Amino acid sequence: MAIKNPLAKLIIWVVLLIWGIAVIYPLLWTLLDALKNNEQFFLNMPWALPKFPLLWSNFSYVWTKYNFSTYFLNSIVVTVGSTLLGMILSAMTAYILARYEFKGSNVLFTIYVASMMIPFALALIPLFFLLNDLHLVNTWLGLILVYAALNLPFGIFLLVGFYKSLPKEIEEAAIIDGTSHYGTFFRVMLPLSQPGLITVMITNMLNNWNEYFLGVVLTNEPTKYTLPIGLAVMQAEMQYRVEWGPLFAGLLITTLPTLMIYIIFQRQIASGITAGAVK
């Protein structure tokens, strides 16, 4: 029912507007401030519009001088690699757990789901030494493997539910036609599960792109930093070298890809949240 009391309606609108501004406004002045020089920062008016000429050069400056081009490439490779690997591994297991009964299948499912409750801070130290022993510290592959493992439980959980919701007749028809188990999975079931796969993919992509805790432990050479790590290092350097405009430019470079993904895949992100929370 719609709110009738005009005062109540006004209050609700004001609260919504204030929060909307609180969310949007910091991002807006990130853009404005990315185009300023230090002098304008010390005017102490963060809300002021940048003066002309706009310093678009701040972007090329962080891109080259602060190595954001390298970080960007690292982030792309690590995110794409880990998301795909995690997705394939979880889709295979999820399909079996949803469709084939075998001894221990319930136990296996429970183990995967329960592992979502483990704080990964616990595994941090051993993971570092494991990767060290495998000579995978400071490599793309190291981060890809660790992030993919982190993605597994959610992917398995969501996709088991998704495969269970698909009608069995489709597979039965494929098997009667003489299609092998593998053929049924790769040619029939995998394409059918596309909506579920996309939800898993987008959710994990965002997580992997934004990850910092493990990344900062598993990389210590600037050439292997991902964007969040590079940005954190750059902000720490601001104590000695004050370059606010470039810092904000770097912040935008880190954020824009996820904002774009969000705008395109809003619906899948929302369905990922609701599906993941039923656990």
Next chain:
Amino acid sequence: MKTSSKKLSRNLFIASFIIPTFLFFCLFTVYPVIQALQKSMYDWSGMSENSKFIGFDNFKDMFNDPIIWTAIGNDYFLVVGKVIGIMLLATFFAVALTRFRLRSAGFFRAIFFIPNVISVVVIGVLWNFIYNPQIGFLNAFLALFTGSKVDITWLGFPKHTIWMLLPPTIWAGIGFYMILMIAAIVNIPASYYEAANIDGAGQWSQFRNITMPLIWEQIKVSIINIVITTLNGSFVIVQLMTNGGQPDNTTHVMGSYLYRMAFQQYHFGYGAAIGVAILIISLITTLILQRIMRQETIEMH
């Protein structure tokens, strides 16, 4: 003969799909967890030859380590603050954007979720700038009212600096739980509300008697999720905003102290023990919360 070969090929298929994932999971999740449990009983500086079994001494040391207690206190402070702040606002927004039939509800929903797709690092940098004593947003904004320059060091109070970490984490967390609650509210049959309307029940009573009990499951899940993610992940915001526990180690959380001990001071055994403590504390907290919230569901019916 034919059926047994069929069975064999079926089993081979199952094995080939289950085993790679499981081995991968064992290597990168199960093995590190077991290692962490084991290493928490060692005095270990990182070199394998300098590893000595000391039983529960790391845990005993923890009891006498004042920073650990500060860290646990801060963790719980953030847990309580976030649960209250996020749940109140997220529930309010979820109800306002569904039940109140506002135009542009979809617009607000899309906007409110944005902080959730941003990296915690970016959020830390952004809020550092808001709090910055010289050129920060907050001081400049306050100066508009006082008429003179304001230079409060927001992240340098000798006590209670941890309070300053609450706004960014609440700001960052709301969207996710709002979406969760919106999905639950949308699933409530409209007939329930229609019946309440006929009975003349107002918005508040509809919220108390229909919405709340029917989204209680999601509220429970949300609270537990906030607890787990906070105990596990507050490290990043502390690392970014208070330089890993400053001033004077008053803003440490367990995660940041683990990082400090292990990767900056090379007490890896002690770090692993802190990791085990995080696990134990989050399990106990979750169990207690589940118990409390289950009872409340019974009372409501």
